[in-house]
Amino acid sequence: MRYLLKGGQVYRCGSFVSADVSVEMGVVSEIAPFIDVRTDDCVLDCSHCFLIPGLADVHVHLREPGFLYKETVETGTLAAARGGYTAVCSMPNLNPAPDTLEHLQVQLDAIEKDAKIAVYPYGCITLGQKGRGETVDFDALASRVIGFSDDGRGVQEESLMRKAMQSIASTGRVLAAHCEDESLLRGGYIHDGEYAKAHGHKGICSESETAQVVRDLKLVKETGVKYHVCHVSAKETVEAIRKAKREGVDVTCETGPHYLLLTDTDLQEDGRFKMNPPLRGEEDRKALLEGILDGTVDMIATDHAPHSAEEKSRGLAGSLMGVVGLECAFRVLYTELVLNQKLLTLEKLVEIMCIAPRKRFMIPGGLEVGMQADIALIDPEIEGEVDPEAFLSKGRATPFAGMKTRGDIVMTMHKGNIVYRSERM
Numbered sequence: 001m002r003y004l005l006k007g008g009q010v011y012r013c014g015s016f017v018s019a020d021v022s023v024e025m026g027v028v029s030e031i032a033p034f035i036d037v038r039t040d041d042c043v044l045d046c047s048h049c050f051l052i053p054g055l056a057d058v059h060v061h062l063r064e065p066g067f068l069y070k071e072t073v074e075t076g077t078l079a080a081a082r083g084g085y086t087a088v089c090s091m092p093n094l095n096p097a098p099d100t101l102e103h104l105q106v107q108l109d110a111i112e113k114d115a116k117i118a119v120y121p122y123g124c125i126t127l128g129q130k131g132r133g134e135t136v137d138f139d140a141l142a143s144r145v146i147g148f149s150d151d152g153r154g155v156q157e158e159s160l161m162r163k164a165m166q167s168i169a170s171t172g173r174v175l176a177a178h179c180e181d182e183s184l185l186r187g188g189y190i191h192d193g194e195y196a197k198a199h200g201h202k203g204i205c206s207e208s209e210t211a212q213v214v215r216d217l218k219l220v221k222e223t224g225v226k227y228h229v230c231h232v233s234a235k236e237t238v239e240a241i242r243k244a245k246r247e248g249v250d251v252t253c254e255t256g257p258h259y260l261l262l263t264d265t266d267l268q269e270d271g272r273f274k275m276n277p278p279l280r281g282e283e284d285r286k287a288l289l290e291g292i293l294d295g296t297v298d299m300i301a302t303d304h305a306p307h308s309a310e311e312k313s314r315g316l317a318g319s320l321m322g323v324v325g326l327e328c329a330f331r332v333l334y335t336e337l338v339l340n341q342k343l344l345t346l347e348k349l350v351e352i353m354c355i356a357p358r359k360r361f362m363i364p365g366g367l368e369v370g371m372q373a374d375i376a377l378i379d380p381e382i383e384g385e386v387d388p389e390a391f392l393s394k395g396r397a398t399p400f401a402g403m404k405t406r407g408d409i410v411m412t413m414h415k416g417n418i419v420y421r422s423e424r425m
Helices: 073-082 101-114 138-144 158-171 194-199 207-223 235-246 257-261 282-294 329-340 346-361
Strands: 002-012 015-024 027-032 041-045 050-053 055-060 085-090 118-123 174-177 226-229 251-255 375-385 404-414 417-421
Touching (some): 002 027, 015 346, 050 346, 055 346, 118 138, 158 174, 207 226, 257 329
Parallel strands (some): 174 226
Antiparallel strands (some): 002 015, 050 375, 375 404
16 A cells, blocks of 8 residues: 655745655555546555654653653653654653663563654763763663763763763764753752742852863863753853854754743742743743844754653742653644744755754654655644643643644654644645
Protein backbone atom coordinates (compact mmCIF):
# COMPACT_ATOMS: atom_id res chain seq x y z
CA MET A 1 0.00 0.00 0.00
CA ARG A 2 1.09 3.54 -0.76
CA TYR A 3 0.05 6.62 1.20
CA LEU A 4 -0.76 9.50 -1.13
CA LEU A 5 -1.01 12.87 0.59
CA LYS A 6 -2.90 15.04 -1.88
CA GLY A 7 -3.03 18.76 -2.37
CA GLY A 8 -1.19 20.15 0.62
CA GLN A 9 1.29 22.97 1.07
CA VAL A 10 4.57 21.06 1.38
CA TYR A 11 7.67 22.38 3.13
CA ARG A 12 10.61 22.10 0.74
CA CYS A 13 14.03 23.71 1.21
CA GLY A 14 12.77 26.54 3.37
CA SER A 15 9.48 27.39 1.67
CA PHE A 16 6.04 25.94 0.99
CA VAL A 17 4.88 24.68 -2.41
CA SER A 18 1.63 23.08 -3.55
CA ALA A 19 2.35 19.39 -4.10
CA ASP A 20 1.33 15.79 -3.63
CA VAL A 21 3.51 13.46 -1.55
CA SER A 22 3.71 9.69 -1.91
CA VAL A 23 5.06 7.44 0.83
CA GLU A 24 5.99 3.81 0.15
CA MET A 25 7.83 1.30 2.30
CA GLY A 26 8.37 3.92 4.97
CA VAL A 27 10.12 6.34 2.61
CA VAL A 28 9.09 9.52 0.78
CA SER A 29 9.02 8.18 -2.79
CA GLU A 30 7.81 11.20 -4.76
CA ILE A 31 6.91 14.86 -4.37
CA ALA A 32 5.28 16.46 -7.40
CA PRO A 33 2.61 19.01 -8.33
CA PHE A 34 0.29 16.14 -9.22
CA ILE A 35 0.63 12.38 -8.65
CA ASP A 36 -1.84 9.95 -10.23
CA VAL A 37 -3.87 7.83 -7.83
CA ARG A 38 -3.36 4.06 -7.97
CA THR A 39 -5.99 1.51 -7.06
CA ASP A 40 -4.17 0.40 -3.92
CA ASP A 41 -3.43 3.92 -2.64
CA CYS A 42 -4.54 5.18 0.74
CA VAL A 43 -5.38 8.74 -0.29
CA LEU A 44 -5.36 11.48 2.34
CA ASP A 45 -6.91 14.84 1.47
CA CYS A 46 -4.39 17.43 2.64
CA SER A 47 -5.81 20.38 0.71
CA HIS A 48 -6.37 22.29 3.94
CA CYS A 49 -3.00 21.41 5.49
CA PHE A 50 0.64 22.37 5.70
CA LEU A 51 2.95 19.34 5.46
CA ILE A 52 6.19 19.70 7.39
CA PRO A 53 9.01 17.39 8.45
CA GLY A 54 8.29 15.75 11.78
CA LEU A 55 9.33 17.98 14.68
CA ALA A 56 12.42 17.04 16.69
CA ASP A 57 12.87 17.83 20.39
CA VAL A 58 16.41 17.44 21.74
CA HIS A 59 15.39 17.88 25.39
CA VAL A 60 12.66 15.73 26.93
CA HIS A 61 12.25 13.74 30.14
CA LEU A 62 10.51 10.42 29.59
CA ARG A 63 11.07 9.28 33.21
CA GLU A 64 11.55 5.59 32.34
CA PRO A 65 13.27 3.75 33.92
CA GLY A 66 12.77 4.72 37.52
CA PHE A 67 9.86 7.15 37.65
CA LEU A 68 7.02 5.53 35.76
CA TYR A 69 4.38 7.24 37.89
CA LYS A 70 5.45 10.52 36.25
CA GLU A 71 5.73 9.31 32.65
CA THR A 72 6.66 6.26 30.59
CA VAL A 73 8.30 5.81 27.22
CA GLU A 74 4.86 4.90 25.86
CA THR A 75 2.91 7.84 27.28
CA GLY A 76 5.70 10.31 26.53
CA THR A 77 6.04 9.27 22.91
CA LEU A 78 2.28 9.18 22.41
CA ALA A 79 2.23 12.77 23.66
CA ALA A 80 5.11 13.66 21.35
CA ALA A 81 3.34 12.19 18.32
CA ARG A 82 0.22 14.15 19.28
CA GLY A 83 2.33 17.30 19.17
CA GLY A 84 3.84 16.57 15.74
CA TYR A 85 7.17 15.18 16.97
CA THR A 86 8.74 12.15 15.32
CA ALA A 87 12.04 12.29 17.22
CA VAL A 88 12.90 13.13 20.83
CA CYS A 89 16.14 13.00 22.80
CA SER A 90 15.69 11.62 26.29
CA MET A 91 17.55 13.17 29.22
CA PRO A 92 19.49 10.97 31.65
CA ASN A 93 18.03 11.82 35.07
CA LEU A 94 16.66 8.30 35.43
CA ASN A 95 17.07 5.34 37.78
CA PRO A 96 19.35 3.76 36.89
CA ALA A 97 21.02 6.73 35.24
CA PRO A 98 22.56 5.75 31.85
CA ASP A 99 26.16 6.00 33.06
CA THR A 100 27.22 2.48 32.00
CA LEU A 101 26.24 0.20 29.13
CA GLU A 102 24.35 -2.02 31.57
CA HIS A 103 22.32 0.88 32.92
CA LEU A 104 21.74 2.34 29.46
CA GLN A 105 20.40 -0.99 28.25
CA VAL A 106 17.47 -0.77 30.69
CA GLN A 107 16.33 2.39 28.93
CA LEU A 108 17.04 1.01 25.45
CA ASP A 109 14.90 -2.05 26.20
CA ALA A 110 11.98 0.18 27.21
CA ILE A 111 12.41 2.26 24.05
CA GLU A 112 12.50 -0.85 21.87
CA LYS A 113 9.36 -2.18 23.52
CA ASP A 114 7.12 0.87 23.81
CA ALA A 115 8.32 3.91 21.83
CA LYS A 116 5.86 5.17 19.20
CA ILE A 117 8.42 7.49 17.59
CA ALA A 118 12.23 7.67 17.52
CA VAL A 119 13.83 8.11 20.96
CA TYR A 120 17.51 8.94 21.23
CA PRO A 121 18.92 8.71 24.76
CA TYR A 122 21.67 10.84 26.23
CA GLY A 123 24.42 9.25 28.25
CA CYS A 124 25.54 10.83 31.52
CA ILE A 125 28.65 12.97 31.85
CA THR A 126 29.37 11.82 35.41
CA LEU A 127 28.77 8.57 37.22
CA GLY A 128 25.38 8.76 38.89
CA GLN A 129 24.62 11.95 36.93
CA LYS A 130 25.80 14.00 39.89
CA GLY A 131 27.58 16.86 38.15
CA ARG A 132 30.73 16.04 40.10
CA GLY A 133 32.94 13.06 40.89
CA GLU A 134 34.06 10.64 38.16
CA THR A 135 33.24 10.83 34.47
CA VAL A 136 31.66 7.93 32.59
CA ASP A 137 33.36 5.76 29.97
CA PHE A 138 32.42 7.96 27.02
CA ASP A 139 33.92 5.68 24.38
CA ALA A 140 31.86 2.72 25.60
CA LEU A 141 28.59 4.65 25.46
CA ALA A 142 29.14 6.87 22.41
CA SER A 143 27.79 4.59 19.69
CA ARG A 144 24.49 4.09 21.53
CA VAL A 145 23.65 7.64 22.65
CA ILE A 146 22.81 10.90 20.89
CA GLY A 147 25.14 12.88 23.14
CA PHE A 148 26.17 13.39 26.74
CA SER A 149 24.49 15.46 29.44
CA ASP A 150 24.00 15.68 33.18
CA ASP A 151 20.79 17.65 32.66
CA GLY A 152 19.27 18.68 35.94
CA ARG A 153 22.74 19.44 37.26
CA GLY A 154 25.55 21.60 36.01
CA VAL A 155 29.07 20.16 36.06
CA GLN A 156 30.44 22.19 38.94
CA GLU A 157 34.22 21.89 38.61
CA GLU A 158 36.03 23.47 35.68
CA SER A 159 38.70 20.79 35.66
CA LEU A 160 36.05 18.05 35.51
CA MET A 161 34.26 19.75 32.62
CA ARG A 162 37.53 20.17 30.75
CA LYS A 163 38.27 16.46 31.17
CA ALA A 164 34.77 15.54 29.99
CA MET A 165 34.98 17.84 26.97
CA GLN A 166 38.32 16.39 25.93
CA SER A 167 36.96 12.87 26.04
CA ILE A 168 33.62 13.66 24.38
CA ALA A 169 35.36 15.58 21.59
CA SER A 170 37.12 12.40 20.51
CA THR A 171 33.76 10.59 20.18
CA GLY A 172 32.22 13.21 17.89
CA ARG A 173 29.12 13.41 20.06
CA VAL A 174 27.49 16.58 21.37
CA LEU A 175 27.88 17.70 24.98
CA ALA A 176 24.51 19.16 26.02
CA ALA A 177 25.11 21.24 29.11
CA HIS A 178 22.71 22.16 31.88
CA CYS A 179 24.47 25.34 33.01
CA GLU A 180 23.90 26.15 36.66
CA ASP A 181 26.45 27.30 39.21
CA GLU A 182 25.08 25.87 42.43
CA SER A 183 27.09 28.30 44.55
CA LEU A 184 24.95 31.15 43.17
CA LEU A 185 21.51 29.58 43.75
CA ARG A 186 21.18 30.58 47.42
CA GLY A 187 18.01 28.56 47.88
CA GLY A 188 16.20 30.29 45.02
CA TYR A 189 13.38 28.69 43.07
CA ILE A 190 11.95 31.45 40.82
CA HIS A 191 13.63 34.34 38.99
CA ASP A 192 15.25 36.97 41.18
CA GLY A 193 12.95 39.67 39.82
CA GLU A 194 10.06 41.89 40.78
CA TYR A 195 7.61 39.05 41.46
CA ALA A 196 10.00 37.36 43.88
CA LYS A 197 10.59 40.62 45.73
CA ALA A 198 6.90 41.51 45.87
CA HIS A 199 5.78 38.09 47.12
CA GLY A 200 8.61 37.13 49.44
CA HIS A 201 10.06 34.32 47.30
CA LYS A 202 13.72 33.35 47.05
CA GLY A 203 15.15 34.25 43.66
CA ILE A 204 17.56 32.57 41.24
CA CYS A 205 19.92 35.09 39.67
CA SER A 206 20.67 35.00 35.94
CA GLU A 207 24.38 34.80 36.72
CA SER A 208 23.93 31.24 37.96
CA GLU A 209 23.22 30.27 34.33
CA THR A 210 25.50 32.65 32.47
CA ALA A 211 28.60 32.07 34.60
CA GLN A 212 28.83 28.40 33.63
CA VAL A 213 28.11 29.15 29.97
CA VAL A 214 30.98 31.64 29.89
CA ARG A 215 33.26 29.13 31.61
CA ASP A 216 32.28 26.37 29.21
CA LEU A 217 32.69 28.49 26.09
CA LYS A 218 36.29 29.08 27.08
CA LEU A 219 36.78 25.33 27.48
CA VAL A 220 35.14 24.63 24.11
CA LYS A 221 37.81 26.78 22.47
CA GLU A 222 40.45 24.61 24.16
CA THR A 223 38.91 21.22 23.48
CA GLY A 224 36.95 21.56 20.22
CA VAL A 225 33.97 19.64 21.57
CA LYS A 226 30.55 20.04 19.95
CA TYR A 227 28.81 22.07 22.64
CA HIS A 228 25.10 22.68 23.11
CA VAL A 229 23.56 24.86 25.83
CA CYS A 230 20.27 23.60 27.25
CA HIS A 231 17.23 25.79 28.05
CA VAL A 232 18.77 29.27 27.70
CA SER A 233 16.71 31.78 29.67
CA ALA A 234 18.81 34.90 30.33
CA LYS A 235 19.75 37.82 28.11
CA GLU A 236 23.36 37.70 29.32
CA THR A 237 23.60 34.07 28.18
CA VAL A 238 22.29 34.98 24.73
CA GLU A 239 24.94 37.67 24.38
CA ALA A 240 27.73 35.33 25.52
CA ILE A 241 26.70 32.74 22.93
CA ARG A 242 26.36 35.39 20.23
CA LYS A 243 29.91 36.57 20.91
CA ALA A 244 31.24 33.01 20.88
CA LYS A 245 29.58 32.24 17.56
CA ARG A 246 31.16 35.34 16.03
CA GLU A 247 34.51 33.96 17.18
CA GLY A 248 33.85 30.63 15.46
CA VAL A 249 33.18 28.55 18.57
CA ASP A 250 31.27 25.32 17.87
CA VAL A 251 28.23 26.11 20.00
CA THR A 252 24.48 25.76 19.56
CA CYS A 253 21.71 26.42 22.03
CA GLU A 254 18.03 25.93 22.68
CA THR A 255 15.33 27.80 24.51
CA GLY A 256 11.82 26.73 25.53
CA PRO A 257 8.36 27.91 24.49
CA HIS A 258 7.67 29.26 27.98
CA TYR A 259 10.74 31.51 27.93
CA LEU A 260 9.64 32.99 24.59
CA LEU A 261 6.02 33.66 25.54
CA LEU A 262 6.00 34.30 29.31
CA THR A 263 7.91 36.27 31.95
CA ASP A 264 7.96 36.38 35.72
CA THR A 265 5.12 38.92 35.60
CA ASP A 266 2.91 36.03 34.44
CA LEU A 267 3.68 33.96 37.55
CA GLN A 268 0.90 32.65 39.72
CA GLU A 269 1.11 30.85 43.05
CA ASP A 270 0.84 27.55 41.21
CA GLY A 271 3.37 24.79 40.56
CA ARG A 272 2.61 24.81 36.83
CA PHE A 273 4.68 28.00 36.61
CA LYS A 274 7.77 26.49 38.25
CA MET A 275 10.62 25.23 36.09
CA ASN A 276 14.41 25.37 36.00
CA PRO A 277 15.69 27.76 34.82
CA PRO A 278 12.78 29.98 35.85
CA LEU A 279 10.68 32.39 33.84
CA ARG A 280 12.72 35.58 33.73
CA GLY A 281 12.05 39.22 32.84
CA GLU A 282 10.74 40.94 29.72
CA GLU A 283 14.23 41.99 28.64
CA ASP A 284 15.29 38.34 28.75
CA ARG A 285 12.28 37.27 26.68
CA LYS A 286 13.02 39.92 24.06
CA ALA A 287 16.69 38.91 23.95
CA LEU A 288 15.70 35.29 23.28
CA LEU A 289 13.41 36.34 20.43
CA GLU A 290 16.17 38.53 18.97
CA GLY A 291 18.49 35.56 19.31
CA ILE A 292 16.15 33.39 17.26
CA LEU A 293 15.86 36.04 14.56
CA ASP A 294 19.62 36.54 14.21
CA GLY A 295 20.55 32.86 14.55
CA THR A 296 22.11 33.00 18.00
CA VAL A 297 19.38 30.75 19.41
CA ASP A 298 19.32 27.72 17.12
CA MET A 299 16.30 25.73 18.18
CA ILE A 300 13.34 25.32 20.49
CA ALA A 301 13.10 22.36 22.86
CA THR A 302 10.27 21.80 25.29
CA ASP A 303 12.21 20.45 28.29
CA HIS A 304 9.07 18.32 28.75
CA ALA A 305 9.35 17.36 32.43
CA PRO A 306 6.27 15.59 33.81
CA HIS A 307 5.60 15.18 37.53
CA SER A 308 2.64 13.81 39.45
CA ALA A 309 -0.26 16.08 40.34
CA GLU A 310 0.74 15.93 44.00
CA GLU A 311 4.33 16.95 43.24
CA LYS A 312 3.06 20.02 41.38
CA SER A 313 0.39 20.97 43.93
CA ARG A 314 2.66 22.66 46.48
CA GLY A 315 2.81 26.17 45.02
CA LEU A 316 5.91 27.96 43.78
CA ALA A 317 7.96 27.28 46.87
CA GLY A 318 7.23 23.60 47.35
CA SER A 319 6.48 22.11 43.94
CA LEU A 320 9.07 20.21 41.96
CA MET A 321 10.74 21.95 39.02
CA GLY A 322 9.42 21.14 35.57
CA VAL A 323 6.49 21.59 33.18
CA VAL A 324 5.20 19.61 30.23
CA GLY A 325 5.16 20.85 26.66
CA LEU A 326 5.17 18.23 23.92
CA GLU A 327 1.45 18.39 23.13
CA CYS A 328 1.06 22.15 23.04
CA ALA A 329 4.45 23.57 22.03
CA PHE A 330 3.81 23.89 18.32
CA ARG A 331 0.33 25.33 18.58
CA VAL A 332 1.13 27.95 21.23
CA LEU A 333 4.22 29.11 19.32
CA TYR A 334 2.37 29.14 16.00
CA THR A 335 -0.51 31.08 17.54
CA GLU A 336 1.55 33.67 19.37
CA LEU A 337 4.75 34.15 17.36
CA VAL A 338 3.46 33.50 13.84
CA LEU A 339 -0.19 34.60 13.88
CA ASN A 340 -0.61 37.09 16.71
CA GLN A 341 2.75 38.84 17.07
CA LYS A 342 3.95 38.11 13.52
CA LEU A 343 7.53 37.83 14.75
CA LEU A 344 8.23 34.56 12.94
CA THR A 345 7.09 32.98 9.71
CA LEU A 346 5.84 29.41 9.70
CA GLU A 347 8.93 28.55 7.69
CA LYS A 348 11.18 29.90 10.46
CA LEU A 349 9.22 28.01 13.09
CA VAL A 350 9.74 24.77 11.15
CA GLU A 351 13.45 25.53 10.87
CA ILE A 352 13.94 25.94 14.62
CA MET A 353 11.63 23.10 15.69
CA CYS A 354 12.76 20.53 13.13
CA ILE A 355 15.54 21.36 10.69
CA ALA A 356 18.10 22.81 13.11
CA PRO A 357 17.82 20.10 15.79
CA ARG A 358 18.01 17.32 13.20
CA LYS A 359 21.09 18.89 11.64
CA ARG A 360 22.97 19.48 14.89
CA PHE A 361 22.24 16.07 16.40
CA MET A 362 22.30 14.13 13.09
CA ILE A 363 18.74 12.85 13.48
CA PRO A 364 17.44 11.08 10.34
CA GLY A 365 14.04 11.45 8.71
CA GLY A 366 12.03 14.22 7.11
CA LEU A 367 10.11 15.29 4.05
CA GLU A 368 12.40 14.91 1.05
CA VAL A 369 12.44 12.18 -1.59
CA GLY A 370 14.43 9.19 -0.36
CA MET A 371 14.15 10.14 3.31
CA GLN A 372 12.53 8.09 6.03
CA ALA A 373 9.01 9.54 5.98
CA ASP A 374 8.69 11.61 9.15
CA ILE A 375 5.88 14.05 8.48
CA ALA A 376 3.49 16.24 10.46
CA LEU A 377 0.31 17.79 9.07
CA ILE A 378 -0.91 21.16 10.33
CA ASP A 379 -4.47 22.39 9.94
CA PRO A 380 -4.09 26.17 10.32
CA GLU A 381 -7.81 26.77 10.83
CA ILE A 382 -8.40 24.68 13.94
CA GLU A 383 -9.32 26.80 16.94
CA GLY A 384 -8.95 25.40 20.41
CA GLU A 385 -7.69 25.79 23.94
CA VAL A 386 -4.84 24.16 25.81
CA ASP A 387 -6.59 21.61 28.02
CA PRO A 388 -4.15 19.62 30.18
CA GLU A 389 -6.87 17.12 31.11
CA ALA A 390 -6.92 15.99 27.48
CA PHE A 391 -3.14 15.37 27.34
CA LEU A 392 -1.82 11.92 26.51
CA SER A 393 1.15 12.60 28.78
CA LYS A 394 0.81 11.67 32.44
CA GLY A 395 1.99 15.20 33.21
CA ARG A 396 -0.58 17.98 33.37
CA ALA A 397 1.41 20.97 34.63
CA THR A 398 1.71 23.58 31.89
CA PRO A 399 1.76 27.37 32.21
CA PHE A 400 -0.23 27.48 28.95
CA ALA A 401 -3.37 25.88 30.41
CA GLY A 402 -6.43 27.70 29.10
CA MET A 403 -4.58 29.52 26.31
CA LYS A 404 -6.64 30.00 23.15
CA THR A 405 -4.89 28.63 20.07
CA ARG A 406 -5.33 28.50 16.33
CA GLY A 407 -3.74 25.81 14.19
CA ASP A 408 -2.92 22.30 15.33
CA ILE A 409 -1.30 19.02 14.36
CA VAL A 410 -3.88 16.70 12.78
CA MET A 411 -1.62 13.81 11.77
CA THR A 412 1.89 12.58 12.47
CA MET A 413 3.69 9.97 10.40
CA HIS A 414 6.88 8.22 11.56
CA LYS A 415 8.80 5.91 9.23
CA GLY A 416 5.79 5.98 6.94
CA ASN A 417 3.37 4.83 9.65
CA ILE A 418 0.60 7.00 11.04
CA VAL A 419 1.35 7.34 14.76
CA TYR A 420 -1.21 10.06 15.49
CA ARG A 421 -4.36 11.07 13.64
CA SER A 422 -7.01 13.46 14.94
CA GLU A 423 -10.72 13.30 14.28
CA ARG A 424 -10.24 16.25 11.93
CA MET A 425 -8.12 14.24 9.48
